Every structure is written in structure tokens, then in C-alpha cells.
Amino acid sequence: MNPLPPSFYEQDVDRVARALIGATLTVDGVGGVIVETEAYDAADPASHSFAGRTARNAAMFGPVGHAYVYRIYGLHHCLNFVCGTSGSAVLIRALEPRHGIDIMRERRGSALRVEQLCSGPGKLCAALGINLGLDGVSLASRPFDVRKAPTAVPVIVGRRIGISKAAERPRRFGWKDSPWLSREIIA
DNA sequence: TGTAGGATCGGCT
DNA sequence: GCCGATCCTACAG
Numbered sequence: 133m134n135p136l137p138p139s140f141y142e143q144d145v146d147r148v149a150r151a152l153i154g155a156t157l158t159v160d161g162v163g164g165v166i167v168e169t170e171a172y173d174a175a176d177p178a179s180h181s182f183a184g185r186t187a188r189n190a191a192m193f194g195p196v197g198h199a200y201v202y203r204i205y206g207l208h209h210c211l212n213f214v215c216g217t218s219g220s221a222v223l224i225r226a227l228e229p230r231h232g233i234d235i236m237r238e239r240r241g242s243a244l245r246v247e248q249l250c251s252g253p254g255k256l257c258a259a260l261g262i263n264l265g266l267d268g269v270s271l272a273s274r275p276f277d278v279r280k281a282p283t284a285v286p287v288i289v290g291r292r293i294g295i296s297k298a299a300e301r302p303r304r305f306g307w308k309d310s311p312w313l314s315r316e317i318i319a
Numbered sequence: 320t321g322t323a324g325g326a327t328c329g330g331c332t
Numbered sequence: 333g334c335c336g337a338t339c340c341t342a343c344a345g
Binding site: 180183187188189202203204205206207 | 338340341
């Protein structure tokens with residue numbers, strides 16, 4: 133359960149996406165265990181970095197081990213971890229809530245079941261209080277805390293979700309049979 | 320300068 | 333399963 137060093141993110145983005153399953157992410161002490169991720173890079177037509185560096189995606193081309201946060205559909209946010217190859221990042225899609233569940237409910241709605249708090253990229257950003265102010269911020273310092281998975285976990289791979297280009301590429305990773313996934317993982 | 324569409328979510332049919 | 337919310341990026345003209 134040690135903090136993940138910046139060198140961890142230097143690995144191939146698909147390897148990082150897989151290795152993050154089981155890691156613990158908190159923001160100001162609120163968060164839980166990562167159960168679902170997706171990999172993107174500059175050679176991927178579905179990636180924001182595919183068309184090159186712009187003002188929005190600058191963090192994807194910035195320092196490794198920093199956050200790339202963007203707004204989607206005008207109202208939600210998504211969190212990514214920037215990796216070694218320039219323009220590559222891992223989208224964090226779902227968490228098992230562990231810490232600060234009362235605060236998550238304050239932010240997301242007091243009537244929600246625990247399974248609904250972080251079961252999607254937009255949901256977990258709302259629950260953890262992630263916004264554009266965290267774009268480009270280092271994951272190795274506050275408010276972020278990312279810790280290595282204490283033990284190996286069973287990971288399955290499938291096609292990505294919610295994209296129109298290259299969705300069939302097997303770049304979605306999830307904790308096998310986890311009840312905390314955003315959706316079932318389909319190969 | 321104008322505008323189509325997106326790595327989503329929740330409510331309604 | 334479908335649709336609207338809501339904003340800002342990217343690209344066309």
C-alpha cells in the first residue's frame with residue numbers, strides 16, 4: 133500500500149491501465165479502489181490526443197503521473213492519469229467507494245446506494261469533487277493520493293464504451309466479477 | 320464567426 | 333431503449 137511513484141506511469145499505457153485495477157485513489161481523503169479503466173494514446177482514433185496537442189488536451193502531452201481532467205457533454209468531468217508515451221493516458225471509469233462515503237452522498241445525492249456513487253467516469257468525478265481545477269495537477273501530491281494494489285487481482289479485458297471510433301480495441305480493463313463496474317465488460 | 324458533436328448520466332417510455 | 337441537458341472544442345466557411 134505504498135504511494136505509486138511517477139516512474140510507475142512511465143510504463144506502456146495499456147500496462148498501466150491494467151496495473152491500476154486494485155489501486156486506491158483518494159482526493160482529499162475521499163475515494164476508493166479502482167475497478168475499471170480504459171487506455172488511450174495518440175495513435176488511437178478514439179483518443180483526444182489523436183489530432184495532436186490542443187489547449188484542452190495539453191495535460192496529455194505534459195508530465196507523466198499528472199491528471200488530465202476534461203469536461204464532457206457540457207456537464208460532467210472525466211479523470212485520466214497521464215502516462216509515458218506522449219499523448220497517452222488512462223481513463224478512470226469506476227471505483228469501489230471506501231473512504232468518505234458520507235461526503236460522496238452529500239455531493240451526489242443522499243438517497244443513492246453505494247454501488248451508484250462511483251460506477252462511471254462522470255459519477256466518480258462528482259463523488260470525489262474532481263473539476264477542471266485539477267487538470268494538470270501531479271498525482272503524487274495533494275489533494276491526490278494513489279496507492280498500489282496490495283495484492284494481485286483478477287483482471288479482464290474488453291471493448292471500450294461510449295466511443296464511435298475504434299471501440300472494438302480491447303483497451304478496457306476491469307476487476308473480474310466486480311459489483312462496482314459501470315457496465316459489464318464485453319470482449 | 321458559426322456550428323456539429325462528444326471517453327456521460329438520469330429520467331421517461 | 334431513447335432523449336435531453338449544457339458547454340466548449342475543433343473544424344468548416
